[in-house]
Amino acid sequence: MDFGPILATLRRHRTAAALIVLEIALSCAFVCNAIYLIGGRVSRMEHPSGLAESELVRVQITAPGKQEDAQVAIQEDLALLSAIPGVRKAAFTRQLPFGNSSWNSGVKLTLEETHSRLVATTYLGSEGLLETLGVQLVAGRDFTRDEYVDEEEALASTTTGPIIITRAVAERLWPGQPGVGQTLYLGGHTLQVIGVLERLVRPNEYHGAADYELSLLVPVRERYTRTVNYVLRVDPARRAEVLAAASSALGQSRPGRIILEKQTLEEMRNKYYRGDRAMAWLLVSVCAALLIVTALGIVGLASFWVGQRTRQIGIRRALGATRGQVVRYFQAENFLLATFGIALGMLLAYGINQLLMERYELGRLPAQYLPVGALSLWMLGQLAVLGPALRAASVPPAVATRTV
Amino acid sequence: MRFFYYLDLARRSFARHRVLTALMIVAIALGIGTSMTTLTVLYLLSGDPLPGKSERTFYVQLDAGGKEGFRPGEEPNLQLSRYDAEGLLRARHAPRQALMTGGNGAIDPKRAGVDPFYADVRYTSADFFPMFDVPFARGGPWTAQEDEAHARVAVISKELAEKLFDGGDGVGRSVRLDGHELAIVGVLEYWRPTPHFYDLFTGDYGESEQIFLPFSTSRDLELERSGNIDCWDEAGLTSTAVNAPCAWIQFWVQLESPAEAAAYRDYLVSYSEEQQRNGRFMRPPNVRLRSVMEWLDFRRVVPSDVRLQAWLAFAFLAVCLLNTVGLLLAKFLRRSAEIGVRRALGASRRAIFTQFLVEAGCVGLIGGVLGLGLAWLGLYAVRQQPVDYAPLARLDPTMLATTFVIALVSSLLAGLLPAWRAARIVPALQLKSQ
Numbered sequence: 007m008d009f010g011p012i013l014a015t016l017r018r019h020r021t022a023a024a025l026i027v028l029e030i031a032l033s034c035a036f037v038c039n040a041i042y043l044i045g046g047r048v049s050r051m052e053h054p055s056g057l058a059e060s061e062l063v064r065v066q067i068t069a070p071g072k073q074e075d076a077q078v079a080i081q082e083d084l085a086l087l088s089a090i091p092g093v094r095k096a097a098f099t100r101q102l103p104f105g106n107s108s109w110n111s112g113v114k115l116t117l118e119e120t121h122s123r124l125v126a127t128t129y130l131g132s133e134g135l136l137e138t139l140g141v142q143l144v145a146g147r148d149f150t151r152d153e154y155v156d157e158e159e160a161l162a163s164t165t166t167g168p169i170i171i172t173r174a175v176a177e178r179l180w181p182g183q184p185g186v187g188q189t190l191y192l193g194g195h196t197l198q199v200i201g202v203l204e205r206l207v208r209p210n211e212y213h214g215a216a217d218y219e220l221s222l223l224v225p226v227r228e229r230y231t232r233t234v235n236y237v238l239r240v241d242p243a244r245r246a247e248v249l250a251a252a253s254s255a256l257g258q259s260r261p262g263r264i265i266l267e268k269q270t271l272e273e274m275r276n277k278y279y280r281g282d283r284a285m286a287w288l289l290v291s292v293c294a295a296l297l298i299v300t301a302l303g304i305v306g307l308a309s310f311w312v313g314q315r316t317r318q319i320g321i322r323r324a325l326g327a328t329r330g331q332v333v334r335y336f337q338a339e340n341f342l343l344a345t346f347g348i349a350l351g352m353l354l355a356y357g358i359n360q361l362l363m364e365r366y367e368l369g370r371l372p373a374q375y376l377p378v379g380a381l382s383l384w385m386l387g388q389l390a391v392l393g394p395a396l397r398a399a400s401v402p403p404a405v406a407t408r409t410v
Numbered sequence: 411m412r413f414f415y416y417l418d419l420a421r422r423s424f425a426r427h428r429v430l431t432a433l434m435i436v437a438i439a440l441g442i443g444t445s446m447t448t449l450t451v452l453y454l455l456s457g458d459p460l461p462g463k464s465e466r467t468f469y470v471q472l473d474a475g476g477k478e479g480f481r482p483g484e485e486p487n488l489q490l491s492r493y494d495a496e497g498l499l500r501a502r503h504a505p506r507q508a509l510m511t512g513g514n515g516a517i518d519p520k521r522a523g524v525d526p527f528y529a530d531v532r533y534t535s536a537d538f539f540p541m542f543d544v545p546f547a548r549g550g551p552w553t554a555q556e557d558e559a560h561a562r563v564a565v566i567s568k569e570l571a572e573k574l575f576d577g578g579d580g581v582g583r584s585v586r587l588d589g590h591e592l593a594i595v596g597v598l599e600y601w602r603p604t605p606h607f608y609d610l611f612t613g614d615y616g617e618s619e620q621i622f623l624p625f626s627t628s629r630d631l632e633l634e635r636s637g638n639i640d641c642w643d644e645a646g647l648t649s650t651a652v653n654a655p656c657a658w659i660q661f662w663v664q665l666e667s668p669a670e671a672a673a674y675r676d677y678l679v680s681y682s683e684e685q686q687r688n689g690r691f692m693r694p695p696n697v698r699l700r701s702v703m704e705w706l707d708f709r710r711v712v713p714s715d716v717r718l719q720a721w722l723a724f725a726f727l728a729v730c731l732l733n734t735v736g737l738l739l740a741k742f743l744r745r746s747a748e749i750g751v752r753r754a755l756g757a758s759r760r761a762i763f764t765q766f767l768v769e770a771g772c773v774g775l776i777g778g779v780l781g782l783g784l785a786w787l788g789l790y791a792v793r794q795q796p797v798d799y800a801p802l803a804r805l806d807p808t809m810l811a812t813t814f815v816i817a818l819v820s821s822l823l824a825g826l827l828p829a830w831r832a833a834r835i836v837p838a839l840q841l842k843s844q
Binding site (some may be wrong): 021022025026028029032036042043068069112120121204205228232233262264279280284285288289290292295296299300302303306307309310313314343362365 | 467527
């Protein structure tokens, strides 16, 4: 295809051509960055928690006033919950992924160092919490029954206690070395790693995405605070039924209790990521609207040009140009405009990405997003111009002979 | 009137190019609708929660952290320890000051048919109410003497009064919180400052609490606290004790002038030095005294997603306008012959320019009205979102006016170039080509 005549024509319609190029450039820049943002949200939402999510439900209860017989109450409640048909395992836990509230502490490798190596969250729970949550050990073992101690005792303790960490913590503290057998310090307490988990995420991403998997587990029976979480591993088909039974059993077992929360872990995950999902959908719909508007703009201008050039088209047809050649002319013209637009759009996309990086702590736009944006706009342009081009091709050669 | 003649011309032009006109109107409406939705949310979320007083109300920070982890120049603790907050309250160096923290507890309605429920509570001190201009429906705040006496008193929200007393007046009666009877001294009017500025640790845009009671009383009764707690040393089991090395209390002061603010800052520095001498503070004095808006800004209260959405929407509006410029240009130049005739018959360039600008303005206004409808739908969608600011997302008169200004200005801007091009058409050339 010879672009010479097309360029010559476009030079005569500089304003309109510039407008289309600019519109394509803006759309391209927008779409590249939006696809990148959507990708980020989707990968965030797909981050595995390490839990057997489809089998878990939780009930959170509270009771007024001080609970003096906390541990007794917890043991009674767990016995009650384990007896519910459909429940495979029940445990008490201080916090849960997607539950937002979290307990965090600094981890040190020697007692003398003044700055923590990392800040991790600490899961506390009753015996069998690992099995209930369905988290996988990659090395070492779970806590034994006699390793569990009361919180008061744990705080007063001066001997080395056991701890389970996630692989993310092990790799951060001892890169390339096995985690099991290592020693770490938590608020003045000496702890020895007895197990390493494949994965267990924190209750929230408050400390940043890079630290999302920094979790610790200690065999400490928490002093009963008024608000208590029970997590149940159940037959996935009977989750609703178990939830109803569990909350009524817990509510009736002691006077004055209030059920604060009861839901499946999948519901918690859904709720936790609702903002991300809404943002992703918003971006998708704005992108779609933007592409439609751009396409309509191309259709409008192309139609105008076709109308304006009816006579020239007639003359070309009279001089022997085929319909196909006329169609290809408009397609080539659009391709050229789109290419200019896309080239400008790439620069703009990087500029916008730079701004987003500064203001919203986003990463650099990966280069592979650019061809996606380019391809979509080339295709959009060709689709949009097809109608007007076909109309141009249907101009009869006889037009050339008319004066008006 | 010339203007009405132009309006009539615009109407005729719309009737002749229905599809093209509809395209432009829809594009503008979409652009306006999305940008007004996001702008309204942004405007609501970045508003001043304490108008007229926010620049005189300050949030206090002290650096009480331990020796470990000290890096010079770092931000001090975001909240105060109980020891410091109670100390500053007793010192009364500001005209008004209040300490506070969030909590929750079970309320026993003492009424048949209403189950016990859980409510958000605020533990604070007497100045909280006058300092934040909290409106009372009945009664009033408790006194500083009652703070000192650890009195069993409470101020409750209007919603709670309605729930507990069936619309009746609660003052003089009592409310049972976590098993403790508290005498109600005041009932508030509806009050929901946005953002929930006085405590950003219990949700940036949360509702205000249902019960307020003296902090001193809450410690006697060992009521449950909520929010954020940061301990820099082994806290043991009682992180809320007076001497616990934990920061969990917010402290606000009202200072009438910049001089008073400077004096209070000096006082905070000398307080820190004194604590350092006593061996309580391990770090050199590092204080902050931020006004309400400075504090909100520092804590980046407006969600970054909301700001990002506003940018996205305006980029979208820009593309829609660019599109409109292109379409208007095509439409106007298509009528070159008509313009040529009008010019030949004596219409001035200015007249042609005005005529086409009126047409562009009409497109903008119709697009703006449609866009307003879309914004209304958009805000409805925002209200269905699971965010704590959702119920606030409504159009107010300011934003309504802004919508029309933006729609009109942007469509006139979009019409400028095409109208100018149309006005430059040489009549002779057009007449010849006919």
